[in-house]
Amino acid sequence: MPELPEVETVRRTLAYQLGHPQIADVAVRWPRIVADISATDFTAALINQTIREYKRIGKYLLFVLDDYILVSHLRMEGKYYVQRPSEPFDPKHTHLIISFTDGRELRYHDTRKFGRFYLYERQADIRCQKALAHCGYDVFDERLNGKVLYDRLHSRRITLKQALLDQSVMAGIGNIYADEICFAMRLDPETPIAVLSAADDERLLAHARRILQAAIECGGTTIRSYTSSLGVDGRFQLKLQVHAKADEPCPCCGTLIRKKRVATRGTYYCPKCQRKRIR
């Protein structure tokens, strides 16, 4: 389940592995993977374009082309593979194949077909396009600070965990790192976000950045489905403190980690270290 660190790892890996190839052909094998435009128009636009840059905003991966920006969201299980045409692929789960003039192929694999591709004109303001219109500042965006978070959060009636998962507040955190950030804050994930002060929000952002940065340096975290296109899979995992650790001892106090449901998401926490603050 790719979150910001995993998408960043994919971005760096593809930039290193693919470079700047020119697109020769595109095969859309599952048309619904392309949002808003037809597979035919999508394919026609991409042919002859060269990949100029690889960018990322939150969990969105951006391929900057000559005339377009190809936006990719991996959602739950999207993965990329760079392979030769002669190499076999999984026909059931490979939904997009981009062929390059140098003979290589970029293959998009997604077991559950949740991922999406969007295509926008390069000169358009990407942040105004449909895919990113409701996306807030990236966690590492320098415009983001505790005051900005406080202004956006203190009057809302949602929990800390919901706030962390709300991409319009700050973009890039998913279910795994949300639990890790709640643990770092020593707060119950169900703590009302409105009880946090601006200083608390500053600490929240600092923890988020520290944890995500550590995960990036580990090459992303793997639980069950993420692999980078180089095949890096679980060998350099960030040590998770609480997520998916039900019935294991808390690394801080030894109390057994519990699992509960917060806003429909499976949520792991230490019942002793993480108290629910009321005011």
Add this chain to the structure above:
DNA sequence: CCTATCACCTGCAGGC
């Protein structure tokens, strides 16, 4: 505007 719920998908685990 704000919040809650469902749909989208498939694989897998657990119950019987």
Add this chain to the structure above:
DNA sequence: TGCCTGCAGGTGATAG
């Protein structure tokens, strides 16, 4: 063995 149910979860649409 095999069928059925529930669960996993990011996002967008829809409902209230």
